Amino acid sequence: KKTIYRSVCLALVLLVAVTVFQRSLTPSPFLQEHTLPTLGLEKDSGQLVNSNNFWKNKKDVDTPTPTASLGPQAWDVTTTNCSANINVTHQPWFQGLEPQFRQFLLYRHCRYFPMLLNHPEKCRDDVYLLVVIKSVITQHDRREAIRQTWGREQESAGKGHGAVRTLFLLGTASKQEERTHYQQLLAYEDRLYSDILQWDFLDTFFNLTLKEIHFLKWLDIYCPNVPFVFKGDDDVFVNPTNLLEFLADRRPQEDLFVGDVLQHARPIRRKDNKYYIPTALYSKASYPPYAGGGGFLMAGGLARRLHHACDTVELYPIDDVFLGMCLEVLGVRPTAHEGFKTFGISRNRNSRMNKEPCFYRSMLVVHKLMPPELLAMWGLVHGNLTCSRKLQVL
Ligand SMILES: *[C@@H]1O[C@H](CO)[C@@H](O)[C@H](O)[C@H]1NC(C)=O
Ligand SMILES: *[C@@H]1O[C@H](CO)[C@@H](O)[C@H](O)[C@H]1NC(C)=O
Ligand SMILES: *[C@@H]1O[C@H](CO)[C@@H](O)[C@H](O)[C@H]1NC(C)=O
Numbered sequence: 327k328k329t330i331y332r333s334v335c336l337a338l339v340l341l342v343a344v345t346v347f348q349r350s351l352t353p354s355p356f357l358q359e360h361t362l363p364t365l366g367l368e369k370d371s372g373q374l375v376n377s378n379n380f381w382k383n384k385k386d387v388d389t390p391t392p393t394a395s396l397g398p399q400a401w402d403v404t405t406t407n408c409s410a411n412i413n414v415t416h417q418p419w420f421q422g423l424e425p426q427f428r429q430f431l432l433y434r435h436c437r438y439f440p441m442l443l444n445h446p447e448k449c450r451d452d453v454y455l456l457v458v459i460k461s462v463i464t465q466h467d468r469r470e471a472i473r474q475t476w477g478r479e480q481e482s483a484g485k486g487h488g489a490v491r492t493l494f495l496l497g498t499a500s501k502q503e504e505r506t507h508y509q510q511l512l513a514y515e516d517r518l519y520s521d522i523l524q525w526d527f528l529d530t531f532f533n534l535t536l537k538e539i540h541f542l543k544w545l546d547i548y549c550p551n552v553p554f555v556f557k558g559d560d561d562v563f564v565n566p567t568n569l570l571e572f573l574a575d576r577r578p579q580e581d582l583f584v585g586d587v588l589q590h591a592r593p594i595r596r597k598d599n600k601y602y603i604p605t606a607l608y609s610k611a612s613y614p615p616y617a618g619g620g621g622f623l624m625a626g627g628l629a630r631r632l633h634h635a636c637d638t639v640e641l642y643p644i645d646d647v648f649l650g651m652c653l654e655v656l657g658v659r660p661t662a663h664e665g666f667k668t669f670g671i672s673r674n675r676n677s678r679m680n681k682e683p684c685f686y687r688s689m690l691v692v693h694k695l696m697p698p699e700l701l702a703m704w705g706l707v708h709g710n711l712t713c714s715r716k717l718q719v720l
């Protein structure tokens with residue numbers, strides 16, 4: 327009875343949200359504005375806003391994807407047996423690199439690690455959309471806020487579709503003292519929620535690429551038939567109603583890969599930048615097109631092919647760029663979409679737009695919100711929100 331009541335409520339909320347959303351949406355000058363990115367990157371303008379539902383992409387690619395492949399039936403890596411590659415230390419440029427790059431290169435060839443927490447059952451029912459979120463062991467509060475808001479699982483994605491399921495992707499604590507204290511807590515958290523995948527590698531910034539390939543391999547084994555996957559960070563705001571609306575006229579067979587796409591982004595050569603890359607590691611002038619890792623959508627079939635494509639690409643310290651390299655191997659271009667704001671609604675951090683619920687209601691993904699802000703914004707967006715036309719264009 328409770329589930330019936332819940333789904334009726336959900337359907338109602340969905341209907342109201344969609345109606346209000348479609349009514350209130352008008353193209354705004356703001357949406358067409360192109361500010362210069364902060365990272366010294368050039369951003370693709372993407373599709374121009376179209377009058378009614380700007381997030382619906384007219385350009386459809388209809389390439390059926392072959393899905394037959396007989397891989398392992400379960401996670402087949404059970405021991406960590408990987409020693410440092412001392413070959414690389416003989417390279418003339420090696421000693422001149424920063425310590426984290428030396429560490430990265432020494433273990434670059436170690437690609438797969440055992441699983442500590444797994445959920446082979448996650449896709450046993452009919453799952454329509456799998457939501458996966460990169461998280462680290464210490465950020466329990468972010469996971470909790472996401473479970474209460476956009477990460478909440480749903481039994482049906484509407485219109486006879488399967489369920490929406492959520493998983494968090496983790497490695498092990500990067501600091502020794504954290505490892506002992508947090509691991510047990512994490513195991514307990516997982517017993518409560520059954521939504522954590524954990525692999526036995528250190529959860530560091532440069533190991534995020536490991537998280538990417540581990541997830542793709544996991545998906546290939548345990549969720550071979552899931553039509554769509556949303557992958558994102560744990561500090562973003564996601565509007566699941568809009569995500570499902572966007573997917574409603576998509577076919578899983580398409581090579582769907584959509585997000586905040588960067589074209590011709592140049593590697594950062596300033597050493598004080600988080601994304602600094604020495605020329606020894608990447609010498610080309612620009613990266614292939616890639617979607618910012620804050621949140622993107624992809625078709626399950628494409629994700630499986632990505633898994634195999636990524637196996638042919640050397641690991642790269644920036645995970646979203648790495649995925650762009652895998653897409654390039656497949657010859658698939660990621661699609662830019664205005665509803666994905668992984669650099670914030672306005673790149674000016676102090677802009678009022680970054681706090682405006684009416685914008686959040688019309689977006690798919692917005693970076694970045696801390697747990698209290700996320701909970702508050704979620705409440706506003708799902709409360710009695712009246713968006714005047716004036717507010718829409720601000
Ligand atoms: C680890 O790998 C080395 C060389 O590849 C091999 O000789 C050794 O038996 C392996 N150890 C384990 C525990 O698998
Ligand atoms: C190091 O070099 C040797 C000899 O060239 C090669 O056989 C080995 O596979 C290399 N090790 C790694 C980890 O690449
Ligand atoms: C990635 O994780 C592995 C396994 O825990 C570790 O040996 C390696 O140092 C980590 N790499 C970086 C760059 O942190």
Ligand SMILES: *[C@@H]1O[C@H](CO)[C@@H](O)[C@H](O)[C@H]1NC(C)=O
Nearest residue numbers: 705706707708709710711712
């Ligand atoms: C919504 O508006 C109604 C009437 O204006 C009010 O009674 C109710 O408390 C409001 N609900 C929320 C969640 O703000």
